[in-house]
Amino acid sequence: MPELPEVETVRGGLAPVLEGHRLARVEARRPDLRFPLPVNFVQILTGATIVKLARRAKYLVATLDREDTLVMHLGMSGRFEISRPEPDGAEGSERPGHFHYAPAPDPKHAHIVFETEAGARVTYYDPRRFGYMALINTATLHLHPWFAGLGPEPLSEAFGAQRLKTAFKDRKQGPKTLLLDQRIVAGLGNIYVCEALNRARISPFKPAGGISRPRLERLTAEIRAVLTEAIAAGGSTLRDFAQADGALGYFQHSFRTYDREGEPCCNAPCKGVIARKMQAGRSTFYCPTCQV
DNA sequence: AGGGGGACCTGTGCGC
DNA sequence: TGCGCACAGGTCCCCC
Numbered sequence: 581m582p583e584l585p586e587v588e589t590v591r592g593g594l595a596p597v598l599e600g601h602r603l604a605r606v607e608a609r610r611p612d613l614r615f616p617l618p619v620n621f622v623q624i625l626t627g628a629t630i631v632k633l634a635r636r637a638k639y640l641v642a643t644l645d646r647e648d649t650l651v652m653h654l655g656m657s658g659r660f661e662i663s664r665p666e667p668d669g670a671e672g673s674e675r676p677g678h679f680h681y682a683p684a685p686d687p688k689h690a691h692i693v694f695e696t697e698a699g700a701r702v703t704y705y706d707p708r709r710f711g712y713m714a715l716i717n718t719a720t721l722h723l724h725p726w727f728a729g730l731g732p733e734p735l736s737e738a739f740g741a742q743r744l745k746t747a748f749k750d751r752k753q754g755p756k757t758l759l760l761d762q763r764i765v766a767g768l769g770n771i772y773v774c775e776a777l778n779r780a781r782i783s784p785f786k787p788a789g790g791i792s793r794p795r796l797e798r799l800t801a802e803i804r805a806v807l808t809e810a811i812a813a814g815g816s817t818l819r820d821f822a823q824a825d826g827a828l829g830y831f832q833h834s835f836r837t838y839d840r841e842g843e844p845c846c847n848a849p850c851k852g853v854i855a856r857k858m859q860a861g862r863s864t865f866y867c868p869t870c871q872v
Numbered sequence: 873a874g875g876g877g878g879a880c881c882t883g884t885g886c887g888c
Numbered sequence: 889t890g891c892g893c894a895c896a897g898g899t900c901c902c903c904c
Contacts, residue, residue, distance in 0.1 A: 583897060614880075638898075656898055657882080689882090708881050710898060753875070762899085769897055818897065861877065863895080
């Protein structure tokens with residue numbers, strides 16, 4: 581899936597066409613994504629105004645002028661595309677030449693369509709259908725199971741080395757596995773955990789409980805750095821991900837470990853070679869030489 | 873409780 | 889060209 585930087589990029593792309601806009605038409609082209617869509621999904625959303633579009637962890641959170649909030653998760657392959665029926669390009673080029681663009685998504689996987697009164701069409705595509713949408717009562721949103729247990733946002737003040745010290749205490753699992761746990765810190769996924777551990781030169785496998793405080797400080801800083809850089813690059817484009825306007829993120833060119841098995845480690849003067857190991861069912865990319 | 877493995881679903885890329 | 893397998897950015901559930 582889109583991890584935190586990709587979801588944040590999507591949020592930033594959708595906000596101008598959705599925030600403050602009224603949904604004139606909503607279409608659910610199938611009754612379910614990963615889960616069944618709420619009963620009356622279309623009925624409740626039609627005519628609603630999206631007051632605010634925010635992100636929490638990997639969720640998009642659209643506050644409505646209704647009792648409910650629209651919550652969306654992109655799963656592994658979810659993607660939004662904005663199209664504008666009216667072809668008056670008065671706004672100027674929305675597709676500047678120095679970006680690359682994703683091919684048009686397969687219409688077979690266009691599951692949800694939102695159209696605003698202002699004439700923007702936002703289509704949700706999701707081939708694997710691991711994504712999901714729900715309408716959740718706004719007043720009790722923070723108590724909902726998807727949100728109640730979430731750890732702090734890694735780019736917020738609430739996240740820091742102390743948080744990791746506490747969460748890692750006495751844990752025998754490697755930090756790789758624990759950083760993927762959204763209850764410890766929210767928004768990291770397989771790519772950025774691999775990247776942050778490599779930058780911090782920490783082994784993904786050794787017991788997290790044994791990592792010293794200074795190294796946790798370093799890890800915290802590298803998590804923040806890699807996420808910030810990725811957001812600035814518009815996220816990473818692997819297979820499906822693209823910004824809502826179709827522009828491709830380009831942070832994948834800055835990966836130091838992810839999908840770089842056999843290539844040299846970037847941590848000069850380390851002469852190591854990136855390796856891949858399956859860990860808890862996921863690929864872990866790391867440098868066996870300098871990540872100790 | 874912690875930790876591992878599989879399930880969910882579809883597409884793509886690779887080796888034979 | 890075609891087939892079968894491995895693998896994919898996430899999360900949940902079941903079992904030991």
